[in-house]
Amino acid sequence: MTETAQRKQQIEARLKELGVRLQRIEDVLDDTDLSDLEDQTIEWEDDEVQAGIGRANLREAQALTAALNRIAKGTYGTCISCGEQIADERLDAIPYANQCRYCAGASSAEV
Known part of the structure; x- marks a missing residue:
């Protein structure tokens, strides 16, 4: 297997991993328990952190997709x-x- 093919597999595996992570984050953000005000405040803070992690994962996924496009064009590396x-x-x-x-x-x- 060529080095580029190995890198493509590595990138595809990372994209799959990011997809799973993003789904978990989405599930956490969708799961709301509005029991009392104190719990709501803590949950909102946690949601902010999760959303930030999600944004970082999305940026990485976009960069990895761009890398796959460069592989397809023969310009990767x-x-x-x-x-x-x-x-x-x-x-x-x-x-x-x-x-x-x-x-x-x-x-x-x-x-």
Whole structure:
């Protein structure tokens, strides 16, 4: 199996895992017990945390889907800024990376 095929499987597995997590979060957010005011306040705070986690998971899922699209186009592993290959170590850590570490560092330094 090629390295790209392995990465594709890894990305697809992570997307599946995120789908399960997102469903759990949705279930938690849909489950409301409005017994008393104190419990409601705690539940609302918990819901806020869960919603934040859900948003982060959605962003990751979008980035992973974009990575699958780059695999399909044959551009996966190529930096979108400089056109150089993204290091395998970076892709191991961040399979949806679309910039090499130098360009990603330069982008974050500009902010």
